[in-house]
Amino acid sequence: MKNESDGEKAKRVAEIVRRLRKQFPDARTSLAYRTPFELLVATILSAQCTDERVNKVTQALFRKYPQPADFAKADIDELEGMIRSTGFFHAKAKSIQGCYAALVRDHAGEVPREIEAMVKLPGVGRKTANVVLGSALGIASGIVVDTHVKRVAGRLGLTREEDPEKIEADLMALVPKADWIVFSHMLIHHGRRTCMARKPACLACVLKEICPAAGKV
Numbered sequence: 001m002k003n004e005s006d007g008e009k010a011k012r013v014a015e016i017v018r019r020l021r022k023q024f025p026d027a028r029t030s031l032a033y034r035t036p037f038e039l040l041v042a043t044i045l046s047a048q049c050t051d052e053r054v055n056k057v058t059q060a061l062f063r064k065y066p067q068p069a070d071f072a073k074a075d076i077d078e079l080e081g082m083i084r085s086t087g088f089f090h091a092k093a094k095s096i097q098g099c100y101a102a103l104v105r106d107h108a109g110e111v112p113r114e115i116e117a118m119v120k121l122p123g124v125g126r127k128t129a130n131v132v133l134g135s136a137l138g139i140a141s142g143i144v145v146d147t148h149v150k151r152v153a154g155r156l157g158l159t160r161e162e163d164p165e166k167i168e169a170d171l172m173a174l175v176p177k178a179d180w181i182v183f184s185h186m187l188i189h190h191g192r193r194t195c196m197a198r199k200p201a202c203l204a205c206v207l208k209e210i211c212p213a214a215g216k217v
Contacts, residue, residue, distance in 0.1 A: 001157060001210075001212050002212075004157070009158075009174065010174065012210050013158070013174045013175060015210055016156065016207060016210065017175070017176075017179050017183060017186075019206045019207055019210075020183075020186035020187070020190060020206070020207075021182070021186065022206070023186075023189075023190070023206050024185070024186050024189045024190070027182055027185035027186045027188075027189050028135065028185055029051075029131065029135040029185065030051040030052075030055075030188075031043065031046060031051050031054060031055065031058075031131075031135075032055045032058060032059070033058075033136065034062075035136070036110075036111040036132055036136035036137055037068045037100075037103075037111055038058070038062060039131065039132050039135060039136040040099060040111060040121075040124070040128070040132050040136075041058065041061070041062075041071070041096055041099075042054055042055075042058050043127075043128045043131045043132060044092055044095050044096055044099070044123050044124070044128060045057060045058065045083055045086045045092055046086075047087075047088065047092070048087050048088060049086040049087050053085060053086060054086060056085075057082065057083055057085060057086055060082065061082050061083065064082065065079075068100050068103070068109065069100070069109075071096055071097055071100050072097060072100045072101060072104075074097070076093055076094075076097070079093045079096070079097070080093045091123070092123070094122070094123075095122045095123025095124075096123075098121070098122030098123065099121045099122050099123065099124065102120070102121050102122060103121070106120075111132060111136070111137070113133065113137055113139055114141075115129045115130070115133060115141040115142065118132065118133065118141075126142060126145075126164070126165060126168065127144055127145060127146060127164065129141065129142075130142045130143065130144045130168075130184070131144050134180070134181040134184070135181070138181070140177050140178070140180040140181050142168055142172060142180065143168050143171045143172055143175065143180050143183060143184050144184035144185075144188075145164040145165075145167050145168045145171070145184070146184075146188060147191075147197075148187060148188045148190075148191030148192060148195075149167070149171075149184055149187045149188060149191070150162075150164065150167055151191055151195065151197060152187045152190055152191045152195045153167060153170075153171060153187065154167075155195060155200075155211060155212075155213035155217065156207065156211055156212070156213070157211075157212045157213070158170060158171060158174055159171065171183070190207075194206075200217050202214045202215045202217070203215075
């Protein structure tokens, strides 16, 4: 909204959260997992790939390699073959095996609970770290910024930034920490179902009265 004061923006963010909670009461990650390590693997595979495709791949992958140590012992060509359909399979296979080696070497085989340690793992940036810490461990280390969050947050006037880390910083300053984890899930669901990149369904949007981009995209 034009010339919106900090107080007015805070109230609008609270209303955005309230409406999205009502719209998506069970908002959570779409990735299938049983353990933090499985979610770490799934999130690495989700780069430039749909969650639906990742879930199909990990269903077989986690049967083949049921324990984290199994990934370390896996034949790299066989591992790459199983994840090929997710794209960038050479780099992803290397990251998965590198992550397990780093967890054993530096964290007694456990996924660390601090974002500073998470982002030091091979192939893990803030987005992946926030997904794993938030969804698997319930730790609000930040706000996940994917393409949906970037688009929806921009349209809602919550950020003018293009860089994911700068967008995250803007959102963390606006959204109460207690809502950080669910906020990203709700924006992702909203971006997939209503605020699509092309032809967003503004007329059916629960945020249309408080969105500066409503009917203008």
